[in-house]
Every structure is written in structure tokens, then in C-alpha cells.
Amino acid sequence: MDGTGLARRVVEETAHRAAEITRRTGVRPCLATVLVGEDPASVTYVRMKRARCAKAGIESRQISLPATTTTAELTETLRSLSLDAGVHGILLQHPAGPHIDERAAFEAIAPEKDVDGVTISSFGAMSFGLPGFTSCTPGGIMRLLDEYDVELAGRHAVVVGRSAILGKPAGMLLLARDATVTYCHSRTRDLSAIVREADVVVAAVGRPRLINGEDIKPGAVVIDAGYNPGNVGDVDFDTARTRARLITPVPGGVGPMTIAVLLAQTVDAASRQLGTAGENTG
Known part of the structure; x- marks a missing residue:
């Protein structure tokens, strides 16, 4: 991807x-x-x-x-x-x-200037589907999934990580698309078994190569939001790519989308504050 x-x-x-x-x-x-x-x-x-x-x-x-x-x-x-x-x-x-x-x-x-989507207000608005700003990395993940026409309704999505600005909001955005969401974290027992059941895997825990190819269900979509020293993600790309239908590389996958969403939301914020929201700017 x-x-x-x-x-x-x-x-x-x-x-x-x-x-x-x-x-x-x-x-x-x-x-x-x-x-x-x-x-x-x-x-x-x-x-x-x-x-x-x-x-x-x-x-x-x-x-x-x-x-x-x-x-x-x-x-x-x-x-x-x-x-x-x-x-x-x-x-x-x-x-x-x-x-x-x-x-x-x-x-x-x-909240109206929280273009990185880090406040409690932004998380609440995102969770309830109200106007506001998403956390940038989860927002970028959703845009990637849309770009590649990944069907989420009814699919089992496993989010590995529960940080307030990545794992938790990513799961909420997936839930809003009617995915069945499982959160995993450092105290999850038998992580590999749970990941093997996933149609969509979002790795966002910050542990290099925590997930390898054997953990990936054949045909699954893998989003690696981890970034570790040495340009290494949370997923072992070389082994996982042999089983995944779609997979994001590190670098070149989620990272660029994070910044792109930040800029897009900054312009959204400016539009609202300057009174041009809703006008045709195309």
C-alpha cells in the first residue's frame, strides 16, 4: 500500500x-x-x-x-x-x-485548533461521529484503507496497541465503519492466536517486528503504524507480505499519510475559523 x-x-x-x-x-x-x-x-x-x-x-x-x-x-x-x-x-x-x-x-x-486530534474533546467527537478532528495517524490509516477499497463492514479488525492517539482512536474509526474490533496490548495473552483471526491488522505498539508472517491470516490486510530505530516497523514485512493481500511498508506507508492528514486538517480548521467552510473551493 x-x-x-x-x-x-x-x-x-x-x-x-x-x-x-x-x-x-x-x-x-x-x-x-x-x-x-x-x-x-x-x-x-x-x-x-x-x-x-x-x-x-x-x-x-x-x-x-x-x-x-x-x-x-x-x-x-x-x-x-x-x-x-x-x-x-x-x-x-x-x-x-x-x-x-x-x-x-x-x-x-x-478543540477548534486541535488539528493533531489529541484532545479529549477530539476523541469524543470522533467516537460519536460528530464534527471535529481525528488523530492524524488513524485518520491516515482510514484514508489508505479507502484508497485500496478495503471492505470493513463485518470484518474482524485487530488493533495491537492502545495509546490515546493511535491505537484507541484507530479502533473507534474501524468500529464506526462496522468492523468488529479487538484491542490487544502488552498484557494480551496469546497475541499471535488473536492476530491470526484478523481480516485487518493494525500494528501500533512500538515493538520492532513483533508480528511475523506466521501470525498473518492469508489474504489479510496489514497496516503497520509502528516506527522503530533502523526504519523497522512492528510487523516483519518480508515474512508478512507473503501472506497478506495488502500491507504497508515502513517507511513509505502510514508515516507520509500522518503528515498529509495534519495538513488537510489545518486547512479544514482555517476554513472554519475564517468563515469559508461550506463554500466551493474547487
Whole structure:
């Protein structure tokens, strides 16, 4: 499953919508990215997002805070950005550090600017099918499944992982499409046996090659949302691809779609805040 190609098309569509918003209002959609510390992986990821913003015609504002930043200082920064009319979307790059209460920080982001889909409000809206923003990686997964015409109704989907911004929302989005969803996690007994029953596998646990080819039901669809050192996913790609009907590579699968959805949701947010939502921008 080619996430790179699909992400390119999503970004091109997003760039067109951003240009139309700017033409109508004179304002460029703006994404503010908050980075705490100088973790090399986070710095690289933020730089990548800024480059994608430029391609999509989105203004990128980066706020770099020292590693010594406290939770109170971080939440104050996020609240300030939430009140800034020139900012339409806010991204807190995570992990923000072991000393930071990330949940408190996420909740300082105004729901209408939560384009990364990390707040409780966003999760609730997504779970109930109400207007709001999805977590970007699960949102990208759903777009990939749609692109490849994967039928979900009545299918057994197994989500391996239960994080608040990946595993849990991925399962809720699959449930909303009438899939039968099983969540697995670090305390699941006989994980392999459960995965072997899955028509769709979403691996999102952050353990390299946890799932191998023998765990995959012949003809299943495998979404590997894991990213580990050495460009290794949570699924052993070489063995799993011999049994899966469709499978995402790492890199080049879910990763590019995460950023594409972030940009698309930033433009959605700008459209709503600037009063162009519902207008024909095509």
C-alpha cells in the first residue's frame, strides 16, 4: 500500500484548498508547532512537517522551548496560541519529555485548533461521529484503507496497541465503519492466536517486528503504524507480505499519510475559523 503516493495527492489537494482560502480571505492557513527540547527525532520530524507546510501553502510557525520547560509553562504557551487569531492549527510535538504532563498540555489546546486530534474533546467527537478532528495517524490509516477499497463492514479488525492517539482512536474509526474490533496490548495473552483471526491488522505498539508472517491470516490486510530505530516497523514485512493481500511498508506507508492528514486538517480548521467552510473551493 503506497502511502507516499496517496499522501502526495492529499497534499496537492490541500495546497489547492489553501490557495483558495488565501485568495478569498487574504489569509494563509497557519500551523503552529511547539517543540520542547532538542530530541533529534522530534527535530527532524518538525523540520519535515515545516517543509510539507511550505509545499501546501500553509504558514508554519515554530515555537521552540528549552528542555527545562515545565508543564505550567508549556500549557501557558499552548493557551496563548489557542487565543491567537493568526494561528489556525496547533501541534505539540510529542513526546515532550518525561517531566511533562502531556495530557494536561494537550488539553490546553483549543478543540477548534486541535488539528493533531489529541484532545479529549477530539476523541469524543470522533467516537460519536460528530464534527471535529481525528488523530492524524488513524485518520491516515482510514484514508489508505479507502484508497485500496478495503471492505470493513463485518470484518474482524485487530488493533495491537492502545495509546490515546493511535491505537484507541484507530479502533473507534474501524468500529464506526462496522468492523468488529479487538484491542490487544502488552498484557494480551496469546497475541499471535488473536492476530491470526484478523481480516485487518493494525500494528501500533512500538515493538520492532513483533508480528511475523506466521501470525498473518492469508489474504489479510496489514497496516503497520509502528516506527522503530533502523526504519523497522512492528510487523516483519518480508515474512508478512507473503501472506497478506495488502500491507504497508515502513517507511513509505502510514508515516507520509500522518503528515498529509495534519495538513488537510489545518486547512479544514482555517476554513472554519475564517468563515469559508461550506463554500466551493474547487
